[in-house]
Amino acid sequence: MNLDLRLWEHPILDFERGKLVYINLNGKKIKAYDGETVIAALYASGIKAYSKSAKYGRPRGFFCGIGKCSSCLMRVNGIPHTRICVTPVENGTKIEYEKGRGEPPAETEVEVEREKVDTDLVVVGGGPAGLSAAITAVSLGVDAFIIDENPKPGGQLIKQTHKFFGSKSTYAGVRGIEIAKILLKELRKASLKCLLSASVIGRYEGKKHLLAAVQNNRKLIELSADKIIVAPGARENMLLFPNNDLPGIYGAGGVQTLMNVDGVKPGNDALIVGAGNVGLIVGYQLIQAGVNVKMVIEAKGKIGGYLVHASKLRRLGVPILTRHTIKEAEGKSHVEGATFVELDEEWQPIEGTEEDVNVDLICLAVGLTPSSELLFQAGCKQAYVPELGGQVAIHNEDLETTVNAIYIAGDASGIEEANTAMMEGRITGANVAIECGKDRVKAEKIREESFKSLEALRASPFSKGVLKGKKKIWQLWRESE
Amino acid sequence: MNHKTTGVLTLERLEKMLTPRERLEKGPVAVIECIEKIPCDPCVHICKFGAIKKKSLVDPPEVDYEKCTGCGECVAICPGLAIFVVNLNYKNREAMIMMPYELLPTPKKGEIYEALDREGKQVGEARIVTTKMKKDRTAVVVIAVKKSLAMIVRNIGKRLK
Numbered sequence: 001m002n003l004d005l006r007l008w009e010h011p012i013l014d015f016e017r018g019k020l021v022y023i024n025l026n027g028k029k030i031k032a033y034d035g036e037t038v039i040a041a042l043y044a045s046g047i048k049a050y051s052k053s054a055k056y057g058r059p060r061g062f063f064c065g066i067g068k069c070s071s072c073l074m075r076v077n078g079i080p081h082t083r084i085c086v087t088p089v090e091n092g093t094k095i096e097y098e099k100g101r102g103e104p105p106a107e108t109e110v111e112v113e114r115e116k117v118d119t120d121l122v123v124v125g126g127g128p129a130g131l132s133a134a135i136t137a138v139s140l141g142v143d144a145f146i147i148d149e150n151p152k153p154g155g156q157l158i159k160q161t162h163k164f165f166g167s168k169s170t171y172a173g174v175r176g177i178e179i180a181k182i183l184l185k186e187l188r189k190a191s192l193k194c195l196l197s198a199s200v201i202g203r204y205e206g207k208k209h210l211l212a213a214v215q216n217n218r219k220l221i222e223l224s225a226d227k228i229i230v231a232p233g234a235r236e237n238m239l240l241f242p243n244n245d246l247p248g249i250y251g252a253g254g255v256q257t258l259m260n261v262d263g264v265k266p267g268n269d270a271l272i273v274g275a276g277n278v279g280l281i282v283g284y285q286l287i288q289a290g291v292n293v294k295m296v297i298e299a300k301g302k303i304g305g306y307l308v309h310a311s312k313l314r315r316l317g318v319p320i321l322t323r324h325t326i327k328e329a330e331g332k333s334h335v336e337g338a339t340f341v342e343l344d345e346e347w348q349p350i351e352g353t354e355e356d357v358n359v360d361l362i363c364l365a366v367g368l369t370p371s372s373e374l375l376f377q378a379g380c381k382q383a384y385v386p387e388l389g390g391q392v393a394i395h396n397e398d399l400e401t402t403v404n405a406i407y408i409a410g411d412a413s414g415i416e417e418a419n420t421a422m423m424e425g426r427i428t429g430a431n432v433a434i435e436c437g438k439d440r441v442k443a444e445k446i447r448e449e450s451f452k453s454l455e456a457l458r459a460s461p462f463s464k465g466v467l468k469g470k471k472k473i474w475q476l477w478r479e480s481e
Numbered sequence: 482m483n484h485k486t487t488g489v490l491t492l493e494r495l496e497k498m499l500t501p502r503e504r505l506e507k508g509p510v511a512v513i514e515c516i517e518k519i520p521c522d523p524c525v526h527i528c529k530f531g532a533i534k535k536k537s538l539v540d541p542p543e544v545d546y547e548k549c550t551g552c553g554e555c556v557a558i559c560p561g562l563a564i565f566v567v568n569l570n571y572k573n574r575e576a577m578i579m580m581p582y583e584l585l586p587t588p589k590k591g592e593i594y595e596a597l598d599r600e601g602k603q604v605g606e607a608r609i610v611t612t613k614m615k616k617d618r619t620a621v622v623v624i625a626v627k628k629s630l631a632m633i634v635r636n637i638g639k640r641l642k
Contacts, residue, residue, distance in 0.1 A: 009585060010585070011583050011584050011585045011587075011618060011620075012583060012618050162560060163523075163558070163559075163560035163617070163619075164560055165519055165520060165521035165560050165561075166520055166521060167520065167521075167522055167538055168522065168523075168526055172521055172522060172523045172560065173523025173526075173527070173558045173559075173560060174617070175617055178617065275488075287584065288583060288584060288585075290585075301486070302485040302486055303485055303486065303488055306517060306519055306561065307484050307485070307488065307490070307516065307517050308514075308515060308517070308519075308560075308561025308562065308563040309561065310484075310488030310489075311484075311488055311489060311490070311514070311561075311563065311599065312561075312562050313488065314487070314488045314489050314599060314600055314601060315597060315598075315599055315600070315601050315635050315636040316597075316601050316636065317597070317600070317601025317602070317638070318601070320487070320488045322486045419520070456520065456537070456538040456539070457520045457538065458520075459518075459520065459537060459538065459539045460518050460519050460520050460539040461517075461518050461539075462517075462518075462519060463520075
């Protein structure tokens with residue numbers, strides 16, 4: 001029997017798969033399900049290396065799983081450098097390993113289509129922030145398009161099996177996957193126009209803002225809009241240690257996508273690096289998917305995430321070691337183990353405390369960095385604010401950037417979580433409606449309520465750092481005027 | 482060593498905040514093991530009896546033990562899986578614990594499981610009294626354990642029988 005790492009049973013999720021198809025990897029037939037990602041199809045068949053490093057020919061697997069890094073590029077249907085984590089398969093999809101730096105496509109292989117769109121508002125990113133922004137704007141009468149790189153909208157909500165914290169207005173107590181469904185239902189109700197599998201490649205000057213996007217790697221879309229809300233989210237951080245590029249070492253969120261969206265078991269024995277909420281939540285979800293989580297290690301002197309998340313793992317017998325970090329990973333073509341070490345008060349490894357653990361999966365949950373690329377290209381002034389996760393476009397309380405009519409929302413404006421992202425999205429949606437001359441009274445009400453909600457959510461001591469960072473960036477905006 | 486380094490509430494800390502023994506002996510009551518200031522309030526909204534209050538969105542919940550009936554609606558909704566219902570008045574030698582459970586296989590009435598403490602260590606046996614599957618697929622599992630384990634057992638492990 002052929003290897004199949006797909007999950008067919010899960011305590012929370014039902015995986016709806018398309019019909020059985022066959023894809024082609026360098027001439028080899030591989031079983032797949034219509035509509036699943038290339039990564040899902042290959043990984044489920046046990047294929048975990050997709051490219052080789054240019055200089056040393058080291059095998060490389062995926063890392064982020066959501067189209068943010070360049071770890072999983074392959075040639076798909078003749079198109080080089082395709083991000084296979086966000087590319088769905090169909091019967092006959094032709095996948096090839098790239099040689100060296102890859103060959104350009106032959107003209108006969110790719111047909112380019114073009115489309116032009118003219119609208120009031122383009123929202124870049126269909127996660128909790130972008131969806132909330134677009135839904136709010138459209139409900140107030142704004143003509144809007146939403147554009148997202150992934151085949152499915154919902155951002156990272158679609159892989160969150162846990163029930164959310166937050167307040168009633170942000171669906172607290174509801175699982176992330178269900179919140180995504182609620183938002184998508186509102187999106188359909190609002191007849192919001194959605195461009196999926198489409199990446200914005202740049203913003204250009206025109207009579208209005210002009211955005212160029214590429215859909216399905218073959219269609220060029222020019223979007224003219226009066227207003228832009230940029231809500232592309234964030235990308236996961238890498239950690240430096242020897243052999244950190246081995247297949248089997250992934251971003252924790254990438255593992256979550258593979259496991260909870262595509263329904264593929266990522267490994268058998270896991271080590272989690274980082275005890276923030278992401279690491280703790282992913283650890284728990286790995287257990288739900290039948291993975292043995294050996295331990296969580298955290299370099300800081302204390303667990304960064306919520307105690308309740310940590311307690312869930314501890315009750316399942318998973319140790320959490322603070323002041324410990326990964327020293328190196330072992331393995332040749334795939335990770336086979338890791339050495340971890342205790343750190344002293346100065347964050348230095350304590351000699352003689354090294355221990356080995358046999359794992360075939362290492363999840364890095366060591367923070368996120370705002371996705372600022374488009375904002376940077378668009379000319380929005382940036383600042384490095386560590387409390388917000390790195391380089392962020394300078395913005396004010398109303399989430400206006402330094403470029404006229406370009407707004408920012410969600411993790412791109414500073415790493416927080418889905419509740420605050422939804423509130424920021426609503427604020428930008430309402431602001432755009434006001435500026436487009438729509439129902440001012442109704443928009444002001446949404447804006448005020450969302451501000452209040454944000455304040456309540458950020459009253460937690462866990463938000464202290466973010467609030468400090470936000471105050472810095474708001475001040476920078478005032479100074480830039 | 483405290484919960485910020487271990488992920489487990491210490492007994493000293495628990496004793497300060499936990500449901501008074503007299504109330505536990507009267508019958509089922511919510512035991513909320515949530516002490517941090519986090520923005521969350523579904524337990525407040527789900528309670529039909531108005532027995533759970535929070536001073537603000539981020540303050541930890543407080544239970545009004547007179548109003549709480551131990552119905553367990555909060556057990557199923559808590560995103561932190563941090564609420565249990567404990568009944569010391571269940572049987573002569575046994576206490577009842579109601580807990581949320583989100584793993585497979587779903588425990589069934591009459592089965593015997595390992596009874597685990599807050600660190601996942603086996604401390605005894607748990608008999609499944611009932612399992613109620615909620616619409617959002619949280620299983621609310623009621624177990625019976627030795628009375629002395631009522632405030633120690635917080636999970637079930639492998640199935641024994």
